[in-house]
Amino acid sequence: MSMTGQPQTDRPDPSVIAAQNDAFRKLACLGVPTAQSIQGRMHVTRSIMNAGDGFMAEAVKATGMFETFEPENDPEGWHDFGAVEVRGETVFWKLDLYEADSDFRYGAEAPDNPATTMRVLTIMLARDW
Numbered sequence: 574m575s576m577t578g579q580p581q582t583d584r585p586d587p588s589v590i591a592a593q594n595d596a597f598r599k600l601a602c603l604g605v606p607t608a609q610s611i612q613g614r615m616h617v618t619r620s621i622m623n624a625g626d627g628f629m630a631e632a633v634k635a636t637g638m639f640e641t642f643e644p645e646n647d648p649e650g651w652h653d654f655g656a657v658e659v660r661g662e663t664v665f666w667k668l669d670l671y672e673a674d675s676d677f678r679y680g681a682e683a684p685d686n687p688a689t690t691m692r693v694l695t696i697m698l699a700r701d702w
Contacts, residue, residue, distance in 0.1 A: 585683065585684055585685035586685060587649060587650035587651055588650065589685040590650075590651045590652075590653075590670075590684050590685050591642075591650055591651055591652040593609075593611055593685070593687055593690075593692075594651060594652045594653055594668050594692065595652050596608070596609075596611055597611045597613045597668070597692045597694070598636065598637055598639075598652075598666075598668065598694060599637050601613060601614075601615040601637070601694055602615070602633045602634060602636050602637025602638075602694075603634065603637035603638070605637075609687055610687060610688075611687045611692065612673055612687065612690065612691045612692065613691060613692030613693060613694060614691070614692070614693050614694070615633075615693075615694040615695075615696070616693065616694070616695045616696070617629055617632070617633070617695075617696045617697070618695070618696070618697040618698065618701055620697065620698045620700075620701050621664070621696055621697060621698060624662075624698075628659060628660065628662075631659045631660070632657070632659045632664045632696055633696060635657040635658075635659055635664065636655070636657060636664070636666040636694075636696050639655040639657055639666070641655070642655075651668075651684075652668075653667065653668040653669075653670075654666070654667050654668070656699065662698060662699070662700075663698070663699035663700075664696060664697070664698060664699065665696075665697050665698075665699050665702060666694060666695065666696045666697075667694070667695050667697075668692055668693070668694050668695075669692070669693045669695070670684045670690050670691070670692055670693075671690070671691045671692075671693065672689065672690070672691070673688075673689050673690060673691040674689075677691070677693065
């Protein structure tokens with residue numbers, strides 16, 4: 574128990590992580606500036622790149638605009654996964670959070686701290702999963 578009588582938890586606040594993940598996704602996909610510095614990278618799979626005729630741009634834009642988070646697709650409340658439809662194809666996107674200085678070898682110890690967390694957004698065709 575903490576001094577306030579509330580149970581102590583080492584778990585980060587999911588709403589903080591969700592807000593940071595949403596901000597990064599909107600920055601990476603739509604160019605929407607964020608209020609704080611959030612480190613990250615976006616990757617699209619070869620199948621998305623090879624789909625041609627502007628498909629990749631549509632998939633990236635749809636990923637950035639996704640807002641349909643439900644307990645079924647977001648059980649932790651982190652806003653780190655989604656599925657969108659683009660031209661009849663299901664496109665998955667996934668955000669993974671790593672220690673910023675670990676060369677993507679270790680998960681983020683404090684995923685709610687943008688100074689020590691590197692986000693990696695991957696966009697892929699569902700059939701490639």
